[in-house]
Amino acid sequence: MLPPRIIRRLVLAPLVIVLTVVAVVTLPVWLLVVAAASLRLPPPQRRGTRLVWFAVAWLTLESMALAACLGLWVACGFGGRLHRDEHQERHYALIRWFLSRVYGAAVRIFQLSVRIDEPPPTPDELSRRLTRPVVVLSRHAGPGDSFLLVHHLLARYDRRPRIVMKAALQFDPSLDVVVNRLPNAFVPRGTAESGVLAEIRRLASGMDADDALVIFPEGGNFTPRRRLRAILRLELKGLAEEAARARGMEYLLPPRPNGAIAAIDACPEADVIFVAHTGLDDLVTLGDIWRRLPLRAEIRAKWWRVRAADVPRDRESQIRWLFDHWERIDAWITENRPAPTPAA
Template structure:
């Protein structure tokens, strides 16, 4: 159960500011403590100081974003005009600024590089690029995959992303405030697949030509246990063909088709974009970050676009089409996955 909105605004948001100030004041102490703790680990695992620097950078940027949100709230007549398009534009610009600075910090601190394999445009694609909305179907793996994806949609492709997220993410004050003021959805735990699908349908139905609805059909990060459980669930439902397709996937969980199909049905004019990426797959927990974070974090990614006219409308054909594209993502990851480089 999440705390009510007034508590999140009056307690959690100011708490971020306090933590940011405290972190900046005590930064030398934290660096010494973490460096001392890292001495007990072999050299490839001494990466704690970089995590501290990034945590401080994140808190500082969150504080700046929250102060900017407060300023926009005041200028909008203490929230009275926030629903107007001009204020939505300002919040998208602020999200773009925030993610751009987070990305820049990751480049400097972790040596992050994103190598994007951009496919050549198909005939007529350039003319459609910002004249049709898009539904983005991406794998879910590693920390920050949604951050990188939204950053590229805003900064590189000029899109305005809409995302369906778990309600628990509202505990992050800047995420709560910023995405709460643009088209997005936070789905409470226990709402079930129907609640998620309903939110996806709502967001897709209202898309403009420059919007992008981002969906992660797997519903979570890949683990062997989740994969086995997902296959059993498909078998128990009598979906033998889907279960066979899931068993052929090495790096992905089988997609939950309900959300993707709800978006396609609600916005039939949208093109569909599939996104594959690899590089941070092995970093899921804080322990993974402590023990496996490489000196230079490299993310390789690619995408392909399916014209709205080429998206199947028959449900059985749609299922096969989705699984075929999921298999294509899996094969691309197999060809491009690299183990994290050891730190010297």
């Protein structure tokens, strides 16, 4: 169960700062420990030291972000003017700074590279960027894909993302503080679907031209077991056509349409962006990261824009349209997916 907000502010936030100080002071010890633990791995794949360096970098950035949040809270009248546009922009700038530094650390430590295949820069495409809101429907797989997506929305496309997230993510103090000050939603575990859809409609209906509502229609990270369970769920509901189409997709869970449809209906003027990515698909658990993290991490991504005027408006057509694009994403992943990294 999630602690009350006042407890999270008074306990978890200072705890992160204490952990950061301890991690920095004891860094040589941790490097020796993980070096010893990695001796069983082939030399090119000894990834323990890289994971330690990244963890320390993350904690340091978390502490700096928390200090900045405190300063912003004081600057806006001890929280009294948090919802004004100028203070919202400062918090988006803070997220942009934080994610850019995390991304930079990943590039240096894991030799991460991200290649994005964008739509051709036609006059129509260029005119639609930052001139209308967008609903972003993305695949969900691999560690940090949501962070990378939000980073690129902020840094590369100058968008202001809105996300519906699991309430448990509020155990991360900087995420808890910053995200709760912006138009986002945390959904407690066990919340009825109607409650989740209400949050999606609330966020979508208030979007401006530079806003982007991010949704992961699969509902969770892809695993082969989840894929089989999702297909079985469709069969038990009597959705034979959707189940058959889901069986034809090798690397995706079948999309759950209600969230995407709720967002589209609440903001009919929004274009829809579909996002595919691949590269770290096999890294699901901490054990996978320890055994399979490659020496050079490469992620490939592609996105497609559907203009608002071309989005179907009746539910049955929307479901078929959503599955059409999910099949396109699955075909793209089949063509671009790298060979799996051998487990150590």
